[in-house]
Amino acid sequence: MRLKTLIGFVLPSVVAMILLIALPLVGVIGLSLWNSYTKTEMVRVEQSTPTGKIIRTQPRPVLDETGKPVKVWEFYGLKNFLSVLDVDGMERAFAADRSTNPVTGAPQSWPERMGGVWGDIANLSFWGALSFTLIYTAITTPLVLIFGFLIALGVHAVVKPLKGPLIFASLLPFVITPVVGALSIKWLFLDNAVITVMLQSLGFGKIYFLQNAFTTGFLVILYGLWHVVPFAFIVLYAGLQTVPQDAVEAAVVDGASRWQSVRYVIMPHLAPLFSFVTLIHIMDAYRVFEPILVFSAGQGASSLQYLTYYLLNGEQNFHKASAAALLTVVGILLLLIPLILRTWRTHREGA
Amino acid sequence: MARKSSRSLSGLLAVGLGVWVILAAFPFLWMAIISVRVPVDAFSVPPQLLAPFTLENYYELWVVDQFYVKFFNSAIVTLGVLCVSLSIGCLAGYALSRYEGNLGFWLLMVALVFRALPHSTLLPGYQLAFAELGIWNRYETLIIVLVAINQPFTIWMLRSFFANIPKDLDEAALVDGCTRTGAFFRVIVPVMWPGIVTTGLFSFLLAYNDFLISSQLMNADKQTMTAALSAYINADDDAYKLMQGIAGAVSVTIPLIFLVLFFQRQLVSGLVQGAVKG
Amino acid sequence: MASIRFSNITKRWGSFVGVDNLSLDIADREFIVLLGPSGCGKTTSMRMVAGLDDPTFGDVYIGDQRVNDLEPKDRDIAMVFQSYGLYAHLSVYENIRFPLKVRGIPSTEHDAKVRAAAEMVELTEFLERKPKALSGGQRQRVALARAIVRQPNCFLMDEPLSNLDAKLRITMRAEIKHLHHRLNVTTIYVTHDQVEAMTLADRVAVMEKGRIRQLGTPTDIYNNPANLFVAGFIGSPPMNLIDGDIVEGQFRAEGVSVPLPFQGSRQGVVLGIRAEDLRLTDPAHGHFRQAVYSVELLGDATLVSQRFGSRLITARADKGFRIEMGATSAFEAMPSAYYLFDRASGDRIALPA
Ligand SMILES: Nc1ncnc2c1ncn2[C@@H]1O[C@H](COP(=O)(O)OP(=O)(O)O)[C@@H](O)[C@H]1O
Ligand SMILES: [Mg+2]
Numbered sequence: 005m006r007l008k009t010l011i012g013f014v015l016p017s018v019v020a021m022i023l024l025i026a027l028p029l030v031g032v033i034g035l036s037l038w039n040s041y042t043k044t045e046m047v048r049v050e051q052s053t054p055t056g057k058i059i060r061t062q063p064r065p066v067l068d069e070t071g072k073p074v075k076v077w078e079f080y081g082l083k084n085f086l087s088v089l090d091v092d093g094m095e096r097a098f099a100a101d102r103s104t105n106p107v108t109g110a111p112q113s114w115p116e117r118m119g120g121v122w123g124d125i126a127n128l129s130f131w132g133a134l135s136f137t138l139i140y141t142a143i144t145t146p147l148v149l150i151f152g153f154l155i156a157l158g159v160h161a162v163v164k165p166l167k168g169p170l171i172f173a174s175l176l177p178f179v180i181t182p183v184v185g186a187l188s189i190k191w192l193f194l195d196n197a198v199i200t201v202m203l204q205s206l207g208f209g210k211i212y213f214l215q216n217a218f219t220t221g222f223l224v225i226l227y228g229l230w231h232v233v234p235f236a237f238i239v240l241y242a243g244l245q246t247v248p249q250d251a252v253e254a255a256v257v258d259g260a261s262r263w264q265s266v267r268y269v270i271m272p273h274l275a276p277l278f279s280f281v282t283l284i285h286i287m288d289a290y291r292v293f294e295p296i297l298v299f300s301a302g303q304g305a306s307s308l309q310y311l312t313y314y315l316l317n318g319e320q321n322f323h324k325a326s327a328a329a330l331l332t333v334v335g336i337l338l339l340l341i342p343l344i345l346r347t348w349r350t351h352r353e354g355a
Numbered sequence: 356m357a358r359k360s361s362r363s364l365s366g367l368l369a370v371g372l373g374v375w376v377i378l379a380a381f382p383f384l385w386m387a388i389i390s391v392r393v394p395v396d397a398f399s400v401p402p403q404l405l406a407p408f409t410l411e412n413y414y415e416l417w418v419v420d421q422f423y424v425k426f427f428n429s430a431i432v433t434l435g436v437l438c439v440s441l442s443i444g445c446l447a448g449y450a451l452s453r454y455e456g457n458l459g460f461w462l463l464m465v466a467l468v469f470r471a472l473p474h475s476t477l478l479p480g481y482q483l484a485f486a487e488l489g490i491w492n493r494y495e496t497l498i499i500v501l502v503a504i505n506q507p508f509t510i511w512m513l514r515s516f517f518a519n520i521p522k523d524l525d526e527a528a529l530v531d532g533c534t535r536t537g538a539f540f541r542v543i544v545p546v547m548w549p550g551i552v553t554t555g556l557f558s559f560l561l562a563y564n565d566f567l568i569s570s571q572l573m574n575a576d577k578q579t580m581t582a583a584l585s586a587y588i589n590a591d592d593d594a595y596k597l598m599q600g601i602a603g604a605v606s607v608t609i610p611l612i613f614l615v616l617f618f619q620r621q622l623v624s625g626l627v628q629g630a631v632k633g
Numbered sequence: 634m635a636s637i638r639f640s641n642i643t644k645r646w647g648s649f650v651g652v653d654n655l656s657l658d659i660a661d662r663e664f665i666v667l668l669g670p671s672g673c674g675k676t677t678s679m680r681m682v683a684g685l686d687d688p689t690f691g692d693v694y695i696g697d698q699r700v701n702d703l704e705p706k707d708r709d710i711a712m713v714f715q716s717y718g719l720y721a722h723l724s725v726y727e728n729i730r731f732p733l734k735v736r737g738i739p740s741t742e743h744d745a746k747v748r749a750a751a752e753m754v755e756l757t758e759f760l761e762r763k764p765k766a767l768s769g770g771q772r773q774r775v776a777l778a779r780a781i782v783r784q785p786n787c788f789l790m791d792e793p794l795s796n797l798d799a800k801l802r803i804t805m806r807a808e809i810k811h812l813h814h815r816l817n818v819t820t821i822y823v824t825h826d827q828v829e830a831m832t833l834a835d836r837v838a839v840m841e842k843g844r845i846r847q848l849g850t851p852t853d854i855y856n857n858p859a860n861l862f863v864a865g866f867i868g869s870p871p872m873n874l875i876d877g878d879i880v881e882g883q884f885r886a887e888g889v890s891v892p893l894p895f896q897g898s899r900q901g902v903v904l905g906i907r908a909e910d911l912r913l914t915d916p917a918h919g920h921f922r923q924a925v926y927s928v929e930l931l932g933d934a935t936l937v938s939q940r941f942g943s944r945l946i947t948a949r950a951d952k953g954f955r956i957e958m959g960a961t962s963a964f965e966a967m968p969s970a971y972y973l974f975d976r977a978s979g980d981r982i983a984l985p986a
Contacts, residue, residue: 294566
C-alpha cells in the first residue's frame with residue numbers, strides 16, 4: 005500500500021487523536037509551566053449602616069472592556085512540578101532527626117530510621133500515589149496471571165455444557181462498569197454490611213474497612229483482582245483454544261505428565277499473551293481511579309490518575325494538575341520506551 | 356494410580372471453579388437482592404437472605420429522580436461513540452494492516468503511548484480548550500472525546516483482525532479493477548464482521564463504562580447513567596439516597612448482562628481469531 | 634495484448650534485497666516461467682508487474698508504457714493468486730463476474746462472458762455455489778475463470794498449482810497450457826516446480842537470490858545450464874556435482890577419475906553429470922568406483938547411488954536393473970556428457986565437443 009493511500013485511510017482517526025489527545029497534551033505542558041489567577045483590585049466602597057456611612061476597602065475582580073474578569077498569567081517554570089513533587093516535604097523527611105523514636109523516645113536502628121523516612125515520604129501525595137501504584141502493580145500482576153491462567157485451564161477442562169455459564173459468570177466482573185463494580189464491593193464492606201457483619205460473627209472482630217488507610221488499600225487491591233482476573237482469564241482462555249492439539253498429544257505420547265505438558269507445551273505457546281496481559285495491566289495500574297474514589301481511599305491508597313483528578317477537582321488548581329499529569333506521562337514513557345525500542349528492533353529485522 | 360490422581364484433580368477443579376464463580380458473582384447478586392429492600396432490611400444485622408420485596412428504590416430513582424434522562428443520555432453517547440469509533444477505526448486499522456513502511460509502525464507506537472495515558476492527564480487541557488470554545492456540556496463533545504481516547508485501542512485491535520484477513524483478497528480486487536477504497540468496501544467489509552463485533556463490544560464497554568470524562572465534561576442534565584452515579588457514591592449516611600444508588604447500580608448493570616448473554620460466544624471466538632493471534 | 638519489460642528492477646525492504654537489478658524482456662503472447670527456490674524473489678517480481686509492490690529502483694513497461702505510477706486497476710492485467718484470493722461472500726458466478734462489474738463493463742454483456750469463462754474451465758454446474766463448498770481444484774478453476782473472463786494485457790499466475798494434490802496438478806497443468814494456446818495472452822507464471830516450468834514455458838527464467846541466473850527455452854536450460862546453480866536446480870534427480878581438480882586432462886577427486894577433453898590442469902572445478910547419462914559398468918574401470926549406497930526403484934527406472942564424502946552420485950539404470958546395497962559398483966559416461974564448472978564463480982567452463 006502506498007503512503008498516500010495510508011494517509012487517506014488513517015486521516016480521520018489521526019485527526020481525532022491529534023485534536024483530542026496530542027493537542028490537549030501540548031496544552032497541559034503549557035499549563036504546567038504557567039500559573040494563572042483572576043486579577044483583583046482593592047476598592048473602597050461606601051456602605052450605609054444604621055450608625056451612619058462607613059468606607060471600607062475590599063477586593064474585587066478587575067473586569068475588561070467586555071465585562072469579563074481579567075486573568076493574569078505568570079510564567080512559573082518548574083515551580084508547579086516542584087510543588088507536586090513536594091520537594092520541601094522530601095527535604096523534611098530526610099532532614100528529620102530520627103535517632104530516637106518520636107513516641108517512645110527509644111533509640112532507633114538504621115532500618116527503623118529508613119522506615120521512618122519512607123513512611124514520611126509515602127505520606128506526601130505524589131509519592132504516596134506513586135508508591136501505592138507500585139505496590140498495587142507488584143501484588144496484583146502475578147496474582148492476576150496465576151488466577152487467570154488457572155481459571156482458564158479449569159474452564160477449558162470442564163464438560164461442554166458448563167463452559168457457557170462459567171464464562172458468563174467470569175465475564176461479569178470484567179465488563180462491569182468500574183464505578184458500579186467498586187460500589188458493589190463497597191456495599192459488602194460497609195460497617196453494617198454483610199461481609200463485615202459475617203466476619204465479626206466469625207470472631208474477627210469489627211473491622212472498619214472504609215475507615216483506615218490499610219484496609220481501603222486492601223479493598224482497592226481486592227477490587228483490582230476481581231476486575232482484572234477475568235480479563236486475564238478470557239484472553240488466556242481464547243489462547244488455549246489456539247494451542248495446537250498435536251503438540252499436546254505429542255507431549256503426552258512422549259510421556260509428559262499433565263503438569264509437564266502445561267509447563268512445556270501450553271505455557272510457552274501462551275507466553276505472548278502473558279506479556280500482553282501484563283503490559284495492559286501495568287498500563288492500567290497508573291489509572292486506577294474509580295475504586296479509589298468510591299472507597300474514598302485517596303489518603304492511604306491513591307494512583308497518579310486520582311492525584312490529577314484530585315488536584316483538578318479538590319484543589320481546583322489546574323496548573324498543578326497539569327504538572328501531575330505530565331509526571332504521569334513521563335512515568336508511562338519510562339515504562340514504554342524500552343518496549344517500543346525492542347519492538348522497533350524486531351520490526352526492522354523482520355522487514 | 357493415574358485414575359485416582361485425575362479424580363482428585365477433577366474434585367479440586369470443581370471446588371476451585373465453584374469458589375471462583377461465587378466470588379465473581381456474589382457482589383452482583385447481593386447488590387441485586389438488597390436493591391429491592393427497604394434500608395433497614397438491606398443492611399440488617401445479622402444479614403438476612405429473605406426480606407420483604409419492594410420496588411420503592413427503583414420508583415424513586417427512575418420516576419422521581421428521572422433517571423430515564425440519564426439512560427437516554429447513555430444511549431446517545433454510547434451509540435454515537437460506537438458508530439464513529441468503529442467507522443474511522445476500521446479505515447485506519449485496515450490501512451495499518453496493509454501498509455508496510457515505517458510510518459505505520461510509528462503510528463501504532465504513538466497509539467500505544469496514547470492508550471497508556473490515564474484519561475485525567477488530558478482533562479486540564481480539555482477544561483482550557485472547551486471553555487474557550489464554548490463547547491462544554493454537549494453530547495458531540497463527549498462523543499468525540501471518547502472516540503478519540505478509544506481510537507488507539509480500537510485501531511490496534513482492528514488492525515490485528517484485518518491482518519488475519521488474507522491480503523490476497525483485496526489484492527485480487529485491486530487487479531480485478533478496484534481502487535483501494537473500492538476493494539475495502541467490496542471485499543473486506545463483507546468479511547470483517549466478526550472482528551467488528553468483538554471490537555465493538557470493547558468500544559461499547561469503554562464508552563458506556565466511562566465515568567471520569569462524562570462526569571467532568573457534562574453537567575447533571577446531560578450526564579450518562581454511569582457518571583450520574585457519582586451523586587450516590589458518598590451517600591452512606593443517607594439511607595434512602597444509598598438505596599437509590601444501589602438501584603441505580605443495578606440498573607446500569609442490566610444492559611451489560613444482556614450484552615454478555617448475547618455476545619459471549621462472539622467475544623471468545625473473536626478473541627481467538629483476532630487479538631490473540633495478532 | 635502486450636509485451637512486458639523489466640528494466641533494471643531492484644526491490645529492497647530496508648537493507649534486504651528481494652529483487653536485484655533484474656532485467657527481462659517478455660515478448661507479446663509469450664508464456665514465461667519464473668522458476669526458482671522459495672524466497673528467490675519470483676512473487677515479488679510478478680507483483681511489481683501487477684502494481685501490488687513498487688520497485689525501489691528501475692522501471693516496468695507493459696507494451697511501450699512505463700507503468701510504475703499506474704494503479705493495479707489501470708494496468709489491465711489479470712492475476713491468479715497462490716491461495717486463489719476468492720471472495721468468500723460471493724457465489725462462483727459473482728466471483729467470476731466481479732472484474733466485469735467493477736470495471737464498468739455494460740451489465741448486458743456480463744452473463745454471456747461469465748458463462749463462456751466458466752465453460753472454458755468446466756465450472757458451469759457450480760456457478761451458484763459459494764467458494765467454501767468447492768474442492769481445491771474447483772477453487773483453482775474459479776480463480777482461472779475470474780482471470781480469463783475479460784481479455785487483459787497479460788496473465789500473472791503465482792504458483793497456481795502448488796495447493797493442489799499431485800494428480801490434480803497434472804490435469805490443471807494441461808488445462809493451463811491449453812488455455813494459453815487458446816487465448817494467446819502474454820503470461821508470467823511463477824513456480825518452484827521445474828516440471829511445471831519445463832512443460833509450460835516458452836522460456837524459463839531461473840532465479841536465485843533476486844537475480845536471473847539463466848534465461849532460455851526449457852531444452853536450453855536443461856541441456857546447457859549456464860552455471861552450477863541452474864545445473865543443480867534443474868533435473869530430477871538433480872545433476873550430480875563433484876568437487877575436484879583437473880590434472881593433465883583428467884578430473885580427479887577421492888575415488889573418482891574421469892578423462893575429459895580438456896588441455897592441461899586446473900584447480901577448483903566442479904564436475905557435473907546427469908543421472909541418465911551415467912551407466913553402470915565393470916567395477917574394474919568405471920569413472921566412479923564405490924560401494925552401492927542406496928537403490929531406489931521408481932517403477933520406470935532404478936536409481937543407484939554411490940556416496941563420496943557428503944555427496945551422493947546417482948545413476949539412472951533400467952527399470953529391470955537390480956543390485957545389492959553395499960555391493961561394489963562403478964559408473965561411467967560418455968566424455969561429452971560431462972559438464973565442468975568453476976567452483977569459485979559457479980560459471981560453466983566450456984569443454985570442446
Ligand atoms: N513485504 C515484505 N517485507 C519484507 N521482506 C519480504 C516481503 N515480501 C517478501 N519478502 C522477502 O523477499 C524475498 C523474496 O520473496 P518472494 O518474492 O515472495 O519469494 P518467492 O520466490 O518465494 O515468491 C523473501 O526472502 C521474502 O522473505
Ligand atoms: Mg512466492
